[in-house]
Each structure stands twice: as structure tokens, then as C-alpha cells.
Amino acid sequence: MSKKDYKPSSISGAIEDLLLYIIDNNITEIVPKFSFQLGFYYSEAMRTSAKFKVSEEELLDRLVKESYATKELYDKYVRCPVCKSYRLLVQFKCPHCGSTNVNKVTLVSHVPCGYIGVLEEMKTSNEKRVCPKCEKELGKRDKDWIRIGSLYKCNECGELFEMPSVQFKCVNCGKIFDYKDAEYENIYKYKINLEKIRKLTKQIVIRTIINVLKEDGITVEVNPTLQGLSGLKHTASLLAKCDGREILIDILSEDEIDDIMSIYGKIIDLGHPDHLILVPSDTAQSLTVDETVLKIVKYNKVSDVAQLVREKIISKKEKT
Ligand SMILES: [Zn+2]
Ligand SMILES: [Zn+2]
Ligand SMILES: [Zn+2]
Incomplete structure (x- = not known):
């Protein structure tokens, strides 16, 4: 082969x-x-x-x-405007001075004295935070002090802000850009x-067979009509012509398997020496036909059919 x-x-x-x-x-x-x-x-x-x-x-x-x-x-998704890469690092920036040196901080209120400030900036005494206004220990959360929310603080200019600006750094080309230049x-x-x-499965399979056989210089006729011994005309799926030989091919899909008896009649009437019948494997088991008359080729996947047909034809070609 x-x-x-x-x-x-x-x-x-x-x-x-x-x-x-x-x-x-x-x-x-x-x-x-x-x-x-x-x-x-x-x-x-x-x-x-x-x-x-x-x-x-x-x-x-x-x-x-x-x-x-x-x-x-x-x-x-955001991608780099220069090299189109999606490999990006995301950074937060101070909206006032543009520094990326910003920290996320917690804004709290000390209930007894009403002080509002940043939790992380409070001094500690005996490992306990002390309120900078009343200079007493902060006490218990949700009783003596409450969390108001998260903020960002710039370590360069000292500004507190709710929302940092976002900038991207492309890992691929190094370009730094923000939403204005980003490609979304x-x-x-x-x-x-x-x-x-x-x-369209059958049509697709037939087109694939034609393409595959063309590569080997084998010409294929689609839906050829041939006259049987009885004088009746029959149509097959394909007729392949290779080195003066003619191979008749019929492809049966799962829903056509019930037609096997009419195919059987057609084969006998045509009496063609090279008549391949392609049948899906899982339905082929249920066939109770004389396989010496029907040259059945079983296929598992429709994507295998073209190669199966090619192998059958080429092997015949090489035997001659
Ligand atoms: Zn890039
Ligand atoms: Zn700043
Ligand atoms: Zn206080």
C-alpha cells in the first residue's frame, strides 16, 4: 500500500x-x-x-x-496597542501625582471620641492601636471602633483617594499604557x-473523497447512472476511474441503512466487479447480508471515510 x-x-x-x-x-x-x-x-x-x-x-x-x-x-479583554499581546501586568497609580507607590488602607472611626482616620497609621502601645485624638486604646471592633471602608493612599504625595488609576505594562514588549491607549x-x-x-454529511464526505483521490490522480464521477442487467437504471454515490478500472462506491449514512435491501438488489442487477459499500460501524453489526456479494467497508468516523476509500482503491491498483 x-x-x-x-x-x-x-x-x-x-x-x-x-x-x-x-x-x-x-x-x-x-x-x-x-x-x-x-x-x-x-x-x-x-x-x-x-x-x-x-x-x-x-x-x-x-x-x-x-x-x-x-x-x-x-x-x-485589554491588549497591548503595540504588539497586540494579552500578557499584561496591571498597576495602580495615584490620580494626583501619577506614582505607582500607593497602598490600600482602612478608614476607621473611633466611637468614644468621633475621630476618623487611617487604621494602619495609628501608633501602637503594648501591641494595641492607640487613637491619635483621645490617646486611648482603640478597643474592640464594631463596639469601640468601626470600619468605614477601604481607601488608597499615595506614599509619594500623601493623598487619600477612593479609586486609583489603572495602568498596564506589556510583558511582551514593555509598553506602559492606560485605558486611553489600550485596545479593548x-x-x-x-x-x-x-x-x-x-x-450535509454525505455531501461533505463525497467532496473529501474527491479531494483525496484527486491527489492520487484518480478521477471521480459523482452520482453516476449505470444500467443494470435488467435494463433498469441505478445511481451510485461515486464512480472512481483508476488505471482503466472503474470502482463503484456507495456511501450509506445511519438513516439509510434500512435501504440495504434495495442496495443489495441494485448490486446484483449491476453486477459490477468493484462495488464498495461504506457503512457506519455501529449499524454494520445489525446487517444480515451476504458479505461475499456486498463488499462492505465499515467506518467509525466520517472523517476516516476518504482515507478508507483511498486505501481500498490504491491496494487494488497495486495488486494489478
Ligand atoms: Zn506589547
Ligand atoms: Zn500621589
Ligand atoms: Zn479616640
């Missing part, structure tokens, strides 16, 4: 690969994942993207364009129209 790998390069080949993967794995949604190396990425699209050397974005946009998926907002990017997820894709 030929060991030549199937390496197509077209976007349509990539889309078909992704669609078959979606069917085989019952994918209903493609959501982004995040890593510091890659940023946001879509693992389902990534394997096809690497295999066919097309970008994930191009693949997913194509899914949307052909109504196989809808694009929805997943979330929004939309990150999308993709809802898969699995029902539509399922309905």
Missing part, C-alpha cells in the same frame, strides 16, 4: 476536514481558550489550521460565511449549526 500522505492545501479542503471533525465529535460550540504563549485560540480549529496551513480566523470566518456557525461575543478587543465564540452540517 502506498504510504504517500494526503496533504491538500485548499481552504475548501480545510473546511471539509473541520466539518467532519465537528460531526464526529458532536461539537455544538467552539469557544476560545487562552494561553500566555498563544493568546486566545480555538483548539477545535487549531488542528485543521495546522494540517492545512490556513489561519484559525480564516477557517472560522468561512464557517460563519457558509452558515455552518454563528459568531457571538464571548468576552472583551472583542473575543468571539462560535455556535455550530450541527443540524445543518449533519444534513
Whole structure:
């Protein structure tokens, strides 16, 4: 058997690969994942993207364009305006002098004397905090003193403020920026129209087979009509022509398996020497047909079908 790998390069080949993967794995949604190396990425699209050397974005946009998926907002994140990286460090800044040397402090009120001030700045005596106004011990929380809230204090200019300014530092390129220069990017997820894709499974499988066989220089006719011994005309899924041989291919999906008897009749009437019948593995078990008449090829995944067909045809080709 030929060991030549199937390496197509077209976007349509990539889309078909992704669609078959979606069917085989019952994918209903493609959501982004995040890593510091890659940023946001879509693992389902990534394997096809690497295999066919097309970008994930191009693949997913194509899914949307052909109504196989809808694009929805997943979330929004800040990224570097220079290098577009999401690897950012976040810093707080004093809104008055711009220093990043700020501390979070607790504002408290001493109930007996009414003093309001910063808890962390009170002096201690015998490890107990002392009120700077009445110079007595602060006492018990929620009885002698109450917490008013958190504030920030600038260690440079001494200013107290409720909300610090935020600045970002890009780990990747070192750029320091704030909300004015930040890029606030939309990150999308993709809802898969699995029902539509399922309905097209057979067409997708057929297109994949055509692409795979084309790589080996084998021409394929879709839905060929052939005349049987009885004079009746029959249609098959595909007719592959390879070195003067003709291989007839019928692909049965799960819901077509009930038709096996009519296929059986068709095969006998056609009497074609090379007639491959592709059947899903899990339904193939229930078949009670003469396998010496029916050349049944079982498949587990729709994504395997094209390679199975190729192997059957190539092995025949090499035997001759
Ligand atoms: Zn950057
Ligand atoms: Zn300051
Ligand atoms: Zn006091």
C-alpha cells in the first residue's frame, strides 16, 4: 500500500476536514481558550489550521460565511496597542501625582471620641492601636471602633483617594499604557449549526473523497447512472476511474441503512466487479447480508471515510 500522505492545501479542503471533525465529535460550540504563549485560540480549529496551513480566523470566518456557525461575543479583554499581546501586568497609580507607590488602607472611626482616620497609621502601645485624638486604646471592633471602608493612599504625595488609576505594562514588549491607549478587543465564540452540517454529511464526505483521490490522480464521477442487467437504471454515490478500472462506491449514512435491501438488489442487477459499500460501524453489526456479494467497508468516523476509500482503491491498483 502506498504510504504517500494526503496533504491538500485548499481552504475548501480545510473546511471539509473541520466539518467532519465537528460531526464526529458532536461539537455544538467552539469557544476560545487562552494561553500566555498563544493568546486566545480555538483548539477545535487549531488542528485543521495546522494540517492545512490556513489561519484559525480564516477557517472560522468561512464557517460563519457558509452558515455552518454563528459568531457571538464571548468576552472583551485589554491588549497591548503595540504588539497586540494579552500578557499584561496591571498597576495602580495615584490620580494626583501619577506614582505607582500607593497602598490600600482602612478608614476607621473611633466611637468614644468621633475621630476618623487611617487604621494602619495609628501608633501602637503594648501591641494595641492607640487613637491619635483621645490617646486611648482603640478597643474592640464594631463596639469601640468601626470600619468605614477601604481607601488608597499615595506614599509619594500623601493623598487619600477612593479609586486609583489603572495602568498596564506589556510583558511582551514593555509598553506602559492606560485605558486611553489600550485596545479593548472583542473575543468571539462560535455556535455550530450541527443540524445543518449533519444534513450535509454525505455531501461533505463525497467532496473529501474527491479531494483525496484527486491527489492520487484518480478521477471521480459523482452520482453516476449505470444500467443494470435488467435494463433498469441505478445511481451510485461515486464512480472512481483508476488505471482503466472503474470502482463503484456507495456511501450509506445511519438513516439509510434500512435501504440495504434495495442496495443489495441494485448490486446484483449491476453486477459490477468493484462495488464498495461504506457503512457506519455501529449499524454494520445489525446487517444480515451476504458479505461475499456486498463488499462492505465499515467506518467509525466520517472523517476516516476518504482515507478508507483511498486505501481500498490504491491496494487494488497495486495488486494489478
Ligand atoms: Zn506589547
Ligand atoms: Zn500621589
Ligand atoms: Zn479616640
